[in-house]
Amino acid sequence: MWPEHLQQLLVQAEQQRQERSRGRYAPSPTGRLHLGNLRTALLSWLITRLQGGEWLLRLDDLDTPRNRPGVEQTILDDLSWLGLHWDGPVLRQSERRGLYATVLSSLRRQGLLYPCRCSRRLLADISAPHGRSPVYPGFCRQRPPHWGAEQGRLPSWRLRLESGELSWQECLGPAGHLEASTEVGDVVLRRSDGFLAYHLATAVDEALLGVKDVVRGLDLWHTTAPQVALIQSLGCSPPRYWHAALWCDPEGERLSKRDGGQGLPALQQQGFDAAGVVGLMAASVGLVPTGTRLSAQELLASSELEPLRQRLAGKA
Ligand code: GLU
Numbered sequence: 001m002w003p004e005h006l007q008q009l010l011v012q013a014e015q016q017r018q019e020r021s022r023g024r025y026a027p028s029p030t031g032r033l034h035l036g037n038l039r040t041a042l043l044s045w046l047i048t049r050l051q052g053g054e055w056l057l058r059l060d061d062l063d064t065p066r067n068r069p070g071v072e073q074t075i076l077d078d079l080s081w082l083g084l085h086w087d088g089p090v091l092r093q094s095e096r097r098g099l100y101a102t103v104l105s106s107l108r109r110q111g112l113l114y115p116c117r118c119s120r121r122l123l124a125d126i127s128a129p130h131g132r133s134p135v136y137p138g139f140c141r142q143r144p145p146h147w148g149a150e151q152g153r154l155p156s157w158r159l160r161l162e163s164g165e166l167s168w169q170e171c172l173g174p175a176g177h178l179e180a181s182t183e184v185g186d187v188v189l190r191r192s193d194g195f196l197a198y199h200l201a202t203a204v205d206e207a208l209l210g211v212k213d214v215v216r217g218l219d220l221w222h223t224t225a226p227q228v229a230l231i232q233s234l235g236c237s238p239p240r241y242w243h244a245a246l247w248c249d250p251e252g253e254r255l256s257k258r259d260g261g262q263g264l265p266a267l268q269q270q271g272f273d274a275a276g277v278v279g280l281m282a283a284s285v286g287l288v289p290t291g292t293r294l295s296a297q298e299l300l301a302s303s304e305l306e307p308l309r310q311r312l313a314g315k316a
Pocket of ligand 1: 220
């Protein structure tokens, strides 16, 4: 069903997932990390290390026009400065395109994808203003598959999701389930211009890297359903998901990478050292009293997984 080398990778990854905890932090190098991003990194590191697991650092850098030069290095520097050291080499999605393309063609051959000719304009016109991306109404589902260009445009490719509940193990956020056809819809995995979608790359990576615990921001909660469907279609067991609360400013607005004042340099200028920042982040979710100074290692040594989970779940 899968090309042999992919099959081998899938089997190895599944073994890894059964044997050992593995977590990952997956920032996009689109702007300097702010305190909220760094807190998610801290929690991801903590949750993985509390289980004696390996912690991977993966840069989600497929969206090349949005990548900003020099940001990658600031991410590595900021994490290291905080004492959040990752295992193995830094992984970059831009270096794994071949893998995503192999999975995409296999899914296509198995009939799990279909070509879509709907223009963005058409979809924008019919979408209800919910904020979150609208559910695709399935216009192209029944059309005979035709791979070639029509009116000079290649199709995009969508994952065909059967109706029914898509569920996942959610450790922090709202219970993990969405209905496939009414709440998720057939997501695009490859755009007509060849761009590989976030869902595809992320799901392939969780599956093939043997990731067991995904800790990320609550804003990504709804992206989990299609990713889990994809991971399952690869024959892998999905990770557990920990969607952690977002950091908000005093006005209740979530922090944004565009506002550079919310990252480490501003705190460093105010005289904060790493222990001060780790303490600030840990206190913000009630793990330590306000004003505590401690290193990431000290936080690890004084934490336990289940009480930590309960504390964070109360905030998410
Ligand atoms: N790269 C995504 C971001 O920075 C996170 C992806 C994920 O954790 O699944 O928002």
